[in-house]
Amino acid sequence: MLTLNASQLDEFFALIEKKRELYLPVENKTGKSEYKRWVEGDKYSTALRTVKSAKNFFFAKSENLYDLKMDHKNVEVIDTREDIKEFVIFGVRGCDVKSFDILDNVYLQDPVDTYYKNRRDHGLVISMACSKPATTCFCALFDIDATSPNGDIQAWNVEDKFYFNPLTEKGDAFVEEFKECFTDEDSKPVEKQKEETLNIIERLPFVNLNMEGFGVEDKLKAIFDRPEWEDLSSTCIGCGTCTYVCPTCQCFDIKDFNVGDGSIKRFRCWDSCMYSDFTQMAAANPRLTQTARFRQRFMHKLVYYPIKNEGIYGCVGCGRCLVSCPVQMNIVKVIKAMGDN
Amino acid sequence: MQSEIIKRTVELFNSEEIVRAIGWRKGDFDYDLNPSIFKSSEDLEKNFVYNDFSSANLSKFLIKISQKEDGKTLVFLKSCDTYSFNSLLQEHRISRDKIYIIGVPCEENLDPSKIKAALGEDVLSMSCDGETVTVETLDGTKTISKSEVILDRCLACKSRKHVVYDELFGEEGEVLDSKRFDQVEILENMKPEERYSFWRTELSRCIGCNACRDICPACTCEKCVFDNRDSGVENKVATNDFEENMFHIIRAFHVAGRCTDCGECSRVCPEDIPLHLLNRKFIKDINEFYGNYQAGDDIETLAPLTRFDAVDVEPSIVKTRENVK
Numbered sequence A: 001m002l003t004l005n006a007s008q009l010d011e012f013f014a015l016i017e018k019k020r021e022l023y024l025p026v027e028n029k030t031g032k033s034e035y036k037r038w039v040e041g042d043k044y045s046t047a048l049r050t051v052k053s054a055k056n057f058f059f060a061k062s063e064n065l066y067d068l069k070m071d072h073k074n075v076e077v078i079d080t081r082e083d084i085k086e087f088v089i090f091g092v093r094g095c096d097v098k099s100f101d102i103l104d105n106v107y108l109q110d111p112v113d114t115y116y117k118n119r120r121d122h123g124l125v126i127s128m129a130c131s132k133p134a135t136t137c138f139c140a141l142f143d144i145d146a147t148s149p150n151g152d153i154q155a156w157n158v159e160d161k162f163y164f165n166p167l168t169e170k171g172d173a174f175v176e177e178f179k180e181c182f183t184d185e186d187s188k189p190v191e192k193q194k195e196e197t198l199n200i201i202e203r204l205p206f207v208n209l210n211m212e213g214f215g216v217e218d219k220l221k222a223i224f225d226r227p228e229w230e231d232l233s234s235t236c237i238g239c240g241t242c243t244y245v246c247p248t249c250q251c252f253d254i255k256d257f258n259v260g261d262g263s264i265k266r267f268r269c270w271d272s273c274m275y276s277d278f279t280q281m282a283a284a285n286p287r288l289t290q291t292a293r294f295r296q297r298f299m300h301k302l303v304y305y306p307i308k309n310e311g312i313y314g315c316v317g318c319g320r321c322l323v324s325c326p327v328q329m330n331i332v333k334v335i336k337a338m339g340d341n
Numbered sequence B: 001m002q003s004e005i006i007k008r009t010v011e012l013f014n015s016e017e018i019v020r021a022i023g024w025r026k027g028d029f030d031y032d033l034n035p036s037i038f039k040s041s042e043d044l045e046k047n048f049v050y051n052d053f054s055s056a057n058l059s060k061f062l063i064k065i066s067q068k069e070d071g072k073t074l075v076f077l078k079s080c081d082t083y084s085f086n087s088l089l090q091e092h093r094i095s096r097d098k099i100y101i102i103g104v105p106c107e108e109n110l111d112p113s114k115i116k117a118a119l120g121e122d123v124l125s126m127s128c129d130g131e132t133v134t135v136e137t138l139d140g141t142k143t144i145s146k147s148e149v150i151l152d153r154c155l156a157c158k159s160r161k162h163v164v165y166d167e168l169f170g171e172e173g174e175v176l177d178s179k180r181f182d183q184v185e186i187l188e189n190m191k192p193e194e195r196y197s198f199w200r201t202e203l204s205r206c207i208g209c210n211a212c213r214d215i216c217p218a219c220t221c222e223k224c225v226f227d228n229r230d231s232g233v234e235n236k237v238a239t240n241d242f243e244e245n246m247f248h249i250i251r252a253f254h255v256a257g258r259c260t261d262c263g264e265c266s267r268v269c270p271e272d273i274p275l276h277l278l279n280r281k282f283i284k285d286i287n288e289f290y291g292n293y294q295a296g297d298d299i300e301t302l303a304p305l306t307r308f309d310a311v312d313v314e315p316s317i318v319k320t321r322e323n324v325k
């Protein structure tokens, strides 16, 4: 397997950055890790999870779609899309890599979202296997193997060595291009790490939750009508933090920003079904109560999405909502209350 | 303490004094308590928890309950939470006669993320016995000294005194000399560029999730201006980061003189943005201009910014740009 010594990592990053833009998790001021454009001196953070998920790279928090220049009755539409440079995201965990598939199912289906596709086409994903999963991780519940993540290239970090295995054509071309960086070495340490990690994963508290009844059409109505929604949502403050940190939440709104000089920026930004002003249809949001909004979030992930997408759940078990919800309500508590756990 | 609280609450349920209680519900790990409504004494006996992670301030939840539900609701309030309660009362957001308050003693809450940062994320449970926090992990039992993992807001606790309650557990506490304005002073002493870059860096992490606003007991508008499509400033996520930064500054203005410094905004921020420092700057300024004022201290004193006196200072005259540090 292709390897690289940890001591050569910065050189490798510098080489990549010469030809592409490189993003990777770096520790921020608070000690947590966040994706950041690499600059000389940045240290790759091996922290398990970034606070924001990696979906930002393809589905940005807010993104300008086009500008409108208003001149009396004339409106000029200006395409503001900039050419996107080829970029590399290094160190994406298995859960986040899987979230790209979930987003692809939405954005790359007809009609293709060209903004999203443009970013997808220009990005190369180097994933990173996990060796120290958190007790809030439950990717295994959704058949994600954290020890062998997908991506264009999968990678492992065992002690002071990094191992790489390209999985796609794009990945092959990349390792070919940077072949002078790698050595070829035995992959035994990787196998050993995988085995040890799988042992830990088996002991994580949520990897064997009972998913019976979720994701099937004929149980949809029954789950929708369950009385538990009321209590589970009773203190949900509707902040949408869960949706914003979630790698698979995919909703957006389109808004206008009046710059004040006769031009308007039409942009899209993340939206959340937890918000009272989500889906303003002809009149208003059809979900009048927080309970209805709360239910939507979990129904979408656990029931509607899998029904539409061959049984794939709309959650990758990253555990971000378990960590970040201000009232400590989350998808695990919902699964436990609704399933027969 | 927990069992005494449960015992008393069950009594109140049984005597039909209360019909529901809002408290902290057991989670999966000891530290992930969910603020929740208990509708029966059985539920409470089984699932109520009062421990070092009962951090959630329950007073804001009373707005919805006391407006919509009949019967008396019991609420458990720590000392800092009682200030928020009083504020809500003063602003007529809750009905006192529909609420029964049990004041619970507080020994400083712990911060699960500090514990995880120190001992690893494979935590199964956490508990604290006096000075030592014991954590069960997949990797065995670990310990850490409590002083290293106290919640930031508790490190600057302003008061152990419950300013309102029907019944109090434990001894009545005192207003503390919290030194909570020290950090504000550090910011005041920075050069404007430094301070600007401090806030730009901090706020650059914001994901626009609104947790800070929605948890805030002073933010109780039926429809926040930032959610109102007709306001022209409505923002789910702003189009640029400067607009987004402004949201926080404007919100600080909206709660100026009303923020009790309960610390919930910073506690729940997923990005650890020290929002409390913005609000504390306002509190400090208000204290300097109009005399010491603590929002929520009582329900009679009018807030400095809602009352006018002929002798009121004109902040722009007292502090011109030059003599502002």
Ligand code: SF4
Residues within 6 Å of the ligand: A235, A236, A237, A238, A239, A240, A241, A242, A243, A274, A324, A325, A326, A327, A328, A329, A330
């Ligand atoms: S579930 Fe939690 S994070 Fe999500 S909207 Fe409700 S309170 Fe906010």
Ligand code: SF4
Residues within 6 Å of the ligand: A242, A245, A246, A247, A248, A249, A301, A314, A315, A316, A317, A318, A319, A320, A321, A322, A331
């Ligand atoms: S629902 Fe929660 S655990 Fe699932 S992918 Fe979203 S943030 Fe992660």
Ligand code: SF4
Residues within 6 Å of the ligand: A243, A248, A249, A250, A251, A271, A272, A273, A274, A296, A297, A298, A300, A301
């Ligand atoms: S409907 Fe809700 S849960 Fe589903 S993707 Fe949109 S925001 Fe997320």
Ligand code: SF4
Residues within 6 Å of the ligand: A048, A049, A093, A094, A095, A096, A130, A133, A134, A137, A138, A139, A140, A145, A146, A316, A317, A318, A319
């Ligand atoms: S959820 Fe799985 S893939 Fe994601 S960080 Fe945890 S162990 Fe790794």
Ligand code: SF4
Residues within 6 Å of the ligand: B205, B206, B207, B208, B209, B210, B211, B212, B213, B268, B269, B270, B271, B272, B273, B275
């Ligand atoms: S809670 Fe934090 S991340 Fe969320 S909107 Fe407030 S400052 Fe931003």
